[in-house]
Amino acid sequence: QQQVKQSPQSLIVQKGGISIINCAYENTAFDYFPWYQQFPGKGPALLIAIRPDVSEKKEGRFTISFNKSAKQFSLHIMDSQPGDSATYFCAALTSSNTGKLIFGQGTTLQVKP
Amino acid sequence: EAGVTQFPSHSVIEKGQTVTLRCDPISGHDNLYWYRRVMGKEIKFLLHFVKESKQDESGMPNNRFLAERTGGTYSTLKVQPAELEDSGVYFCASSQEWHLQETQYFGPGTRLLVL
Numbered sequence: 001q002q003q004v005k006q007s008p009q010s011l012i013v014q015k016g017g018i019s020i021i022n023c024a025y026e027n028t029a030f031d032y033f034p035w036y037q038q039f040p041g042k043g044p045a046l047l048i049a050i051r052p053d054v055s056e057k058k059e060g061r062f063t064i065s066f067n068k069s070a071k072q073f074s075l076h077i078m079d080s081q082p083g084d085s086a087t088y089f090c091a092a093l094t095s096s097n098t099g100k101l102i103f104g105q106g107t108t109l110q111v112k113p
Numbered sequence: 114e115a116g117v118t119q120f121p122s123h124s125v126i127e128k129g130q131t132v133t134l135r136c137d138p139i140s141g142h143d144n145l146y147w148y149r150r151v152m153g154k155e156i157k158f159l160l161h162f163v164k165e166s167k168q169d170e171s172g173m174p175n176n177r178f179l180a181e182r183t184g185g186t187y188s189t190l191k192v193q194p195a196e197l198e199d200s201g202v203y204f205c206a207s208s209q210e211w212h213l214q215e216t217q218y219f220g221p222g223t224r225l226l227v228l
Contacts (some may be wrong), residue, residue, distance in 0.1 A: 043219030099161040
């Protein structure tokens with residue numbers, strides 16, 4: 001049973017374009033939603049995160065949009081660059097088990113020059 | 114400061130053999146986590162140590178997997194005997210504290226292939 005569903009599985013974007021990755025969840029007990037970025041040969045690294053009491057969080061070119069009623073959240077990468085090419089994972093945590101990250105399936109992003 | 118390190122980076126073994134993976138967390142991090150990603154699927158939680166104690170081992174697939182963290186420093190994950198479905202990338206992560214917004218720092222992973 002997939003608790004966090006992520007789409008698309010892969011994404012190709014031209015340099016300068018907007019990359020959008022979507023995630024949906026069912027468990028309303030989730031109350032923290034981090035995004036991780038993974039480059040080949042490296043482990044996932046925290047990119048940006050949001051609490052459900054906030055509808056949007058922006059850090060540089062990266063923005064998380066959060067829709068609590070729809071139980072959906074998304075990552076937007078503005079002005080996408082070839083250096084953004086990586087695998088992106090959304091994840092979720094509950095307050096009752098703060099050590100257990102629940103990940104989506106991952107999205108492989110390729111930004112073409 | 115050194116990050117989370119894992120050894121080996123790759124391991125190829127035959128079905129029925131034993132493999133031991135090692136993780137060295139960031140110095141001073143009491144919390145250590147093991148995760149696994151099977152080809153193309155999501156990264157799945159295996160277990161969480163706080164110092165040398167197992168806080169949550171709900172994700173361990175079966176009793177062929179044994180995780181230890183003697184002395185609360187490095188951790189090992191042993192698979193015995195290995196099966197084909199154990200193939201995947203095993204990640205270790207560590208964090209200093211254990212609360213909702215605490216960042217988990219991941220190692221580069223061990224790529225295990227069971228033939």
